[in-house]
Amino acid sequence: MKEITRKSLLYKTGVEYGDYTINHVLGCYHGCLYPCYAFLLAKRFGKVKSYEEWCEPAIVGNALTLLRKEIPKMKDRITSVQLCFTTDPFMLGYPEVIEMSIKIIDMLNKNDIPVVALTKGILPTKLEDYSKSNIYGITLISLDEDFRKIMEPNAASYSDRINSLRYLHEKGFNTWVSIEPYPTPNIIEQDIYKILDEINFVDKIIFGRLHYNSKVSQYKGYKEFYNELADIVVKYCIDNGIDYHIKNKTIS
Numbered sequence: 001m002k003e004i005t006r007k008s009l010l011y012k013t014g015v016e017y018g019d020y021t022i023n024h025v026l027g028c029y030h031g032c033l034y035p036c037y038a039f040l041l042a043k044r045f046g047k048v049k050s051y052e053e054w055c056e057p058a059i060v061g062n063a064l065t066l067l068r069k070e071i072p073k074m075k076d077r078i079t080s081v082q083l084c085f086t087t088d089p090f091m092l093g094y095p096e097v098i099e100m101s102i103k104i105i106d107m108l109n110k111n112d113i114p115v116v117a118l119t120k121g122i123l124p125t126k127l128e129d130y131s132k133s134n135i136y137g138i139t140l141i142s143l144d145e146d147f148r149k150i151m152e153p154n155a156a157s158y159s160d161r162i163n164s165l166r167y168l169h170e171k172g173f174n175t176w177v178s179i180e181p182y183p184t185p186n187i188i189e190q191d192i193y194k195i196l197d198e199i200n201f202v203d204k205i206i207f208g209r210l211h212y213n214s215k216v217s218q219y220k221g222y223k224e225f226y227n228e229l230a231d232i233v234v235k236y237c238i239d240n241g242i243d244y245h246i247k248n249k250t251i252s
């Protein structure tokens, strides 16, 4: 796969539920079409020229060298490191990315830093060998594979994601699901309860609306729709003893 070098890797994220983060790949084969906010930013700042280029990711070849220098300087300030906000650490079709993600997790854990991982790929079973303080998550905005093939064309099937998450849950890990960006009914009609019932074994659910897609505002009553959905998620989580977080700007 393509390779790039960077000057730094570990940084404090401005994302509302994150602490520090590492994005050791530029681009993402999953090619989500909601659209992907990371792609929009990369395009705006000239890091990639096109969607096609975004879907041919480039790995940061000096990531481990950078981390060896950065971790000792920053470890006292770090509560956890999120993998990843602008790419996917367990990207399908790129074993190099998965291998590097696992090496990064190993290095962080050896420095007593836990990892919070999120993927639309498959969580490797090998993760069971690392710190029990790590938290593993998947994104799940639907159960409809036809919709998934359109919106997340190169990502893992929903059932593969859920099964990999359940495996780690059964091994005693803290698990979570990001139900974001949740689509409006003019994009897909679906029953949120069916999604929640599939993943009610997890410890935490994050729910958030879809942004940057003109179809949302074309849906009459989309604000009320998201308000109602957020209420459903909160109530479901309370009733099932699951932690929850409703993303900023989802409720209006």
Ligand code: SF4
Residues within 6 Å of the ligand: 027, 028, 029, 030, 031, 032, 036, 037, 038, 039, 085, 086, 087, 088, 120, 155
């Ligand atoms: S998996 Fe995440 S980073 Fe990759 S294309 Fe989809 S939204 Fe973007």
